[in-house]
Amino acid sequence: MQSNTTSITTIKQEVRLQEWTTQIEAQQASGLTIREWCKENGIKPNTYYNRLRKVREQYIENSPAIVPVSVPCSNENIRIEKNGLQISLPADISAYTLTALVHELC
Known part of the structure; x- marks a missing residue:
């Protein structure tokens, strides 16, 4: 049972990171400033920057x-x-x- 819980948690984290990556890519492609994009998408800038940090950390962990x-x-x-x-x-x-x-x- 413990391993199923761990697997589900891991999958949830991966899905969240993928969603955040998509949001970050959308902001960068939008041409808007981070503040403008966040306001338009109902995300607080602090939340955006926190997600950006976590995505970067994950990228660094997985980079060759x-x-x-x-x-x-x-x-x-x-x-x-x-x-x-x-x-x-x-x-x-x-x-x-x-x-x-x-x-x-x-």
Whole structure:
């Protein structure tokens, strides 16, 4: 019985987070300020910001970790592809710059 309760609670939290994500996306696409959008949708700005924080926290928890990789030394360029975007970088790029770039892409 305890595990069913836990599963239902987890599902409710996921549904709530998805609803909040939809609301946040709607506000961002609306072109309205947060205050204007909240007034139009009957949501207090503090509630909106609280939901935004929780959605961001969930996103951070589920985002992929950066895995260190060793880059072979060669004269060839390094090529990174993600979602149809291709980036070509010089082979002698610094590890710091490469890590920062990968972090921003993920």
